[in-house]
Amino acid sequence: MTDLICVSDANGVRTLRFDRADKKNAITRAMYSAMAEGLEEANTRSDIRVVVIAGSEGCFSAGNDLMDFMEAPPHIGGGETPPVERFMMALMMCEKPVIAAVDGLAVGIGTTLLLHCDLVYATERALFTTPFVNLALAPEYGSSQILPGIVGRAVASEMLLLGAKWDAKKAEAKNLINAVLPTEGFDAAVMEIAQQITQLAPGAVKTAKMLINLPPEDIKDRIVREGGLFAEQLRTDEFKEAVTAFMERRTPDFSKFG
Structure with a gap:
């Protein structure tokens, strides 16, 4: 476990929060493992009805920590399960609704993980980008299939080929996110939505x-x-x-x- 992921449970909602603001919430192997564990446990707990994934004020996640990434390059489906794959599978297999709360930068997996959440809300200062090709890498986490299905092939190519940056308004217009919410009171607004789900069967x-x-x-x-x-x-x-x-x-x- 790492203290760079804050896990809190309240009123049927588990919040998993990236807490590495000094590094723009760049995700390490230990952080992926902690996120996976938090999701896996939530899936088994009857008292947890909803999971919220959030970042720090003004920054959701800058994506993979490149130094950590280079120390142990993951091979998804290559045998031994790397922490990032465990996280990916835990998010995909979570039977509880997962809400993403995006405030600020969402880079790489900071954007592609949203494709596996059930509801996504963002502040006006959110910024989405998937610069895989810019880093001489291929798209990840099913984004090459899921994103074209949501926004269309040509529009998806803006992100996956050109590494385009989308602001919150464009992300909402292209159905990448559900809605843009005011920055002030953002966490409370997302929690109110989560609470609505906790009251359902x-x-x-x-x-x-x-x-x-x-x-x-x-x-x-x-x-x-x-x-x-x-x-x-x-x-x-x-x-x-x-x-x-x-x-x-x-x-x-x-x-x-x-």
Whole structure:
């Protein structure tokens, strides 16, 4: 574990925060390991409903720490699992909703990790760039497939071929992020969104996230898949609580479900 990742749990939300502001939150192997551990544990804890990934004030992450990176260049899928791959898999496999809160610089994996989060919010001073080709490197973390699917091939090439820098407004316009929020009160605003999710039925949230992240399939097959899961949810105590609360004209209480 490293003290360069701050882990805090409050009211059903786990926050994983990069805390290396003097190095613009450049991520080391130890930091990747700590992030992976935080995500893996959150995935097993029924009391944690949402994970928030954040940075320091004015800087999300400058990407990989290049000195650390050069000491032990990772080979994703090459046998022994490097810390960055463990983090990548932990984020991809997390069944809880993950929200990214981007304030300031988001370079390299500071941007590509956002493609694996469920919701992404940024301040007006956020700046997104993926300068892999500029460093004589290839794109990473599925970005060569996911980003064109979000913004289109030509627009994705701005980032992945030219290493273009997108401000928050362009990132929002191109659907890289959900919304631009005011810098003042940013953390509180993101936490309010996270709290909304903690009040929902966790089983239903898990199922919805799973469906959203499935690979494309024939629409008839998807309808059948959804129908089967819908039928399963109808038999859950979560659904009973939702219906009872509706009949009693009260807010449902899903706190006892995990």
